[in-house]
Each structure stands twice: as C-alpha cells, then as structure tokens.
Amino acid sequence: MKNKLTRVAITGIGMITPLGLDTHSTWEALLQKRSGVSRIRSFDASGFTTQIAAEVKNFQPQHFIKNKKILKSTTLPIQFALAAAEEALQDANIRPTSSTDKRWGVVIGSSMMSAEFSYWQDFHRQFAKEGQLDIKTFYKNSFNYSSPSEFSKMQSNTAVGLLAELHQIFGYAMSVHTACASGGQALGLGLQAIRRQDADYVLAGGFDSMINPTGVSGFCLLGAMSTSNDHPESASRPFDRLRNGFVLGEGAAILVLESWEKAKARGARIYAELAGEGNTLSAYRITDSHPSGDGAIQAIQTALRDANLHLENIDYINAHGTSTQMNDLCESNAIKSVFAERAKKIPISSTKSQLGHLISAAGAVEGAISALAIHHSKIPMTLNQENPDPACDLDFVAEGPRNVSLTAVLSNSFGFGGTNNCLAFKNPLADEVTL
C-alpha cells in the first residue's frame, strides 16, 4: 500500500528570516553560529518586560514586490510570504503554465495577527479616544474609513489568494492556523494533496510576524518570553538549564513540493523527499503538552509510519526546542520514549536558538532547514546550550554544526492549543531497499 503512494520531492526553497533575506544567506548564517536576536528596533519596546526579538533586517518590500497594488494591500508578514514564494519558484526553476495551472496548489500556515498595530492606533484616535468604541462617530465615518485595500490586509487567507493570483495557480488552496504548528501542518497538507492527486505541484509554507506592540504584549502577559534584554544573542537557549523563555522571531518559508515523477522527469534538483507527517492533539492544556511527551510521541510515531521509516533510519531531529522549560522537557521525553536507547545517539538541534520562534512560520522554516541539512550533509547546531539541563540529557549538537551525511530527518512543531506536528524527510539518494 505504502509503495503505491505518490512520493513528494522538495525542489524549491524560499526563506525570509532573521538571519537573511534568502535561503542561502540564512543557511550560511546558521552554519556561522550567528544569532538573529537583538533589541527590538521596529518599535519602542523599552516599556515592555521583553525588549528583544529576532527581527527580519533590511527587508525592503518594494525590492521583492513589484506590483504596487499588492504592495499597498499587504502587511509585512504577507510580504515575507510573497517574497519567499518567489524565491522558491525561481529556485525550483518551474512555474505554473496554462497546461499545468490546475495541477498547482497553495497551502499556507497563516499568521494569527489580523489588523496591524498602526491600524489600531488610528482606530483608537478616530473612534475610541476614551478607550471604548464610540459607535455613532464610527457610523458617520465608517465608509471613508473602510477601504478594501486595508480590509484585504486583514483576511486570514490573503496570502493564499495573492499567491494564487500572482502565479496563476488554479488548483487546491488552503490556509491553516494551529499556532506554532501551522507551518508544519501546511507542509503536511501539501504532501497529502500531492499524494491524493489533488495536485502535482504545491507552494507550501508559513509566514508570521508578531513582533509588534500587541503581539509582544500577548506573550509578555503570559510571561512566556525570555526577558534577557541585556544579552539578546544568548537569550534563546533551548535545552539549557538557564533558559527563561522563548524569543519571538518573524519571517516566512515557502517550499515547492512536487510529485516525484514530475521532478524526476524534468531532471529537477531534489533537496529531499518529504516522506511523511504525523499530526496529533495533546488534549492536555492550551499552553503546555504533557510532561511525559504524550501527544508529541504519537506525532513522531505517526510520521515514522507514514514515511515507512524505522527508528534506526533517523539520524537528525530538528527539534521544536522553544527554550521554555515545559516544551524542552516534554520534547526530550517524547524523543526518549519513541527512540528508547537510541535517543542519546541521535543529533538533535533547535535552530530557534539562532532564529527565534517564528510561530506560524516556524514549522515551514524548520522543514526547509531539515531539507537543506540532508542536501548539504550538515547538521545545524543548538546555540547557547552551555549548561545542559539534566532533564534533557540528549545530544543537542551544542559544539557547532556537524558534517554528516543524512539518511532521514524529523522536524517537530508543537503549537499552543495542543496540535503536534512531525514531518519526516528522506535523502533523495537513499535507496528504498536499505531503509
């Protein structure tokens, strides 16, 4: 049964991250042990308990988006997605044509933020000076106020609509949001869409930015973020005893997923096979998973089964690794539970140590990194893991990136709300028989 499934190739990768405005510079910066975290520059965060984040630097939207109308009707995070998608298509060296456009799909893990902070400041000034909406003033001006281009910025599926329009995609279209698992879920849905032959090609990924006063406020209120404001570069320290919360990041990653036959037939460069996904609910608490790893365990096991992989095939795990005590403990325990004695032998790293937590984009960015790890035979490190947490006693690749040829890789993403996603990637050169 498994053998009959259409295999899925990753043939294009596009990224906008705190470490670079494309895939190459992001990957190089990861290998150079750089941190994308610094004091927040995009707004005055000096009054907040957390004043640091991993921001995308020097992004000039007009450089990436030539269509002025689209530029005007998009927010920064959507622009990240459009820019990353363009890079992915160029990288894959394929685009929808009139004979293939119905066979293309688009699946995006979308940011939860709707209106921008500047919108709310303006809304407050005009209609809610005293802190509550003055409905009568609002009625009087609502028509002048409610422009369609502003409204299109706030739709949860705007990125999907614009990607379809820009690239003339006429097939499957999906927008999902399961908090920090969104990007991973989107890649998983792209995989399923190709397997069930809804599409031969899918633009799949995620985008997000919550680095704005309300986004940062939400996490400050919960006390979930690191407050190491004086040491931004060492603030994100997954699996380290001295961690004190996650660091918010922003950006996008979009991949071109392609049916194996199509990719092979055109001689495409295949970074990796997207070979399986596991997708479960923790059914425990909104913000935490069960410390035992329950929920995450089933996600990893399902991904392995779905990809037809055995425990001994896995030679790298890109961890969710948020640098919060609960996640790091739960994730370590999940890996130990699934892999038993082999757990300690598998290199595991959290690239959030360098990139921060890109929320809805995280799973897509880390999926891209997993494919690049296979392609380049290199494992990125966990930065800042200087004081190993005894409860997380696994190999977190703390000393620096490693050169290793990889057969199969897992990438974990666990979200607020309890959705757990695990993706499995295979080396395109790996012989099916040896697995």
Add this chain to the structure above:
Amino acid sequence: MTEKIVVTGLGCLTSIGKNVTETWQAIKENKSGISKIQSWESEEWEFALGAEIKDFDPRTLLSDRKILKLLSKHDVIGLNAVEQAIAHSQLLPYRETLTDPAEFNERTGVFVGSPGTKFHQQYDYLPLLTRAEGSLKQFGEELNSVVHPMWLLRTLPNNVLAYTGIQYGFKGCNQNIVNHSVGGIQAILEAKYALSRGIIDRAIVVGYDAMIEPQIQSYYAALGVVSPNGLKPFDEKRDGTILAEGSGALVLETFSSAQKREATIYGEILNGITTTEASGIFPIREDGSGLFHVIEETLNRAELTSQDIGFVTAHANGTVLSDAIEARVLANLFNSIPVTGFKWALGHTFAAAGVIETILTLLSLQEKIVPGIGTLQQQANDCRKIKVNQTAQTLQKSNALIVARGFSSVNSCLVVGV
C-alpha cells in the same frame, strides 16, 4: 475500493434555532433569522440587519463554564455545536464500554473551519491606548495593569480545536482551517481524506463564525456586498448578503467504525474538492470558469454525473454578481435540477456555512424535499434558468451537491448522499 464515510452525529446553533431540530423546523416553515442587530446600537445605521443567535447566553451554551473566561464569543458558538454533535452521535456512551479508550481517542480526529476576521478581541487594548497617551513606553509599562493576562489565549484562532481535544480527550489527526467561507466544506473534506486513508476511524468536524461586529459590517458594506434590505438570493430585488453568527458540527466515521458500534447513520460524505480561480482577494471571475471547474471536478471525483444529483445547495449569498454567475453555471451543468440555498434564512455564516448547509442538505435528502427560498418573490432575469422556488420542491434522488465560495477566489464543492 475506499471505505464509505458516513455521518453519525449532527449539531448546530443558528439565528433560527438553538439546535438541529429547531433550525430544520424553521427552514421548513420558511422562517428567517435576519433582523435588526441587537448586540450593539445599530439604529442610526443604514446597514443594521444581521442574523444573530437569539438570546445569546454563554453560560447556557457550554457544559464546562469554567473555560468561559478563556474563550471568545466565536469559540463558545463553535464549541456548543461540537457538544451537540457528540451527544447526538452517542460516541461517549460507546467509549465508556471500551476497556482501554486510548486507541479510540487517538483514532478520533478534529477538523475545524475557523473565522478569518476578528476585531472585537482587540478592543481590550483600547483602554491601554488611552492610558498610554501615544507613548509606546507607557503602553508597555501599563500593559499588565490594564489587559487581562490571558488575553492571547482568548484570541487563539484554534481554541475550538484545542478545547474539543481537551474536553473529550480526542487526540487524532487535526486541522484548523482559516480560509474564509470555504473553511466549513474544507473541514469536512480534510476529515474525509484522513478517514479514507485510514489514519483515523472517526472525526469531529465543526465550522463556526460570528460576523456581527461593527468593523466587519462596515468593511463588507463598503465592498458593496451587504444589503440594507434583506437577503434575497436569485431575486430581481437582491442587493447583497447579510452577515451572521452560527455554528454547525458533524461526527464522521468510517462505515466499519459506525457499524461496529451500531450507530445511526444520517448520511454519507461522497467526495469534493477545493480549487482557486486566481482572481485576487475580492473579485470573482465573471465567466464562471472557476465555479464550473470546481463542480465538474467534484462530480468526476465522486464518479457521478449531473443526472445523479437530486438538488444543489447553492452558495446563494444574495449578492448581485455572485448569484448571477452561480445561476448561469448551475443552469449549464444541471439543466432542470432543483436548486436551493439556506443563507436567505441563516444569513451568511462564513466559516460555519459549509457545515450548517451540509446538515440541512442531509435532512432535505432524508425527508425528500428541497426547501424553498423563503424570500424569493420574483426570480431575476439573470438567474431565470435555474429551478428555484419560494416553497419546497419535490425530490427523487438521494444525492445533493453543496457549493461554497470564499474570499481569495477559493471555491469548494461537496457531494453528499443518504
């Protein structure tokens, strides 16, 4: 040969009824839930109509009131339908009989069509903005004393998914779809695909939305798609849609799972698909090619022809352009097959529409009637080729096709049967 996917539980909360029985009865009596908006002062406004859930009281809608402080109004509406559908399906008494329910829980999925536009939750920041007097530094410093510490959790777009898991212990495959008005149909379809590939045995599917907010009303009105008069699909006097609140939920199972627990079966999910028409965020293609494509593909997938379809539940949102295009495409594809819609009564419930309309379509098939479009007085000239009626039409066949269209030029279509 893939296994049949059947419906074994139904639940809904709408502007015309607090459950499936009431909602269905209202439809048969040609009652509409559209009236003057009550939840805020709408008197002085031209666009004051909405389809609100009547006598909304969150405390009566959820069995666990403790979680209310962590939920938005949207979430309460969604979870109420979930509770109804699960109760209706009798899943829990069956689970009680199992010695080890772990496998049952892990093979129960949750698929959700969630709202895509929310403003009201951000109102919690308005007092802080006043207090901050334009200073972001002050905004940050006073944050903790003004805004509720759990604010972010209340606004999570995946709360209905999360609490369906937490409350019932369901742990299987899941999606939270935020894709405007096709989210409900897509939730049904993704559940169907997951069931068909055998990774789960049953799924809770829910679509919910609450579009009655001043800013949403204003933006839709400015786009020219809201009517100040009422929702009259395919009528010569149609002039827009009406925003609504509502939720619908289904329990889907593989046939063997339903059979094993001797569950009552209310219908079958045959097949469907989603496609785009790549025309941008708000515009739709006037030639109808996108809609034509999605319906044709759906029939292909279901291995059916238009002759097998008993009636069509159209998107029928009452806007001038969308109804005309839809009427033209349906007339081309289905000749003289009866067409109806439910938004004239429910209002447009966006992410919930696909699920609620699937429930009403299944009940129509069961009772062998095609409910009328109660507000239809004079069929419009540009919609004249479809077979619509103000009162119920008769029905012979046991399959029906449901259409959903959303912003970002996305169309979904589904065939169900009894």
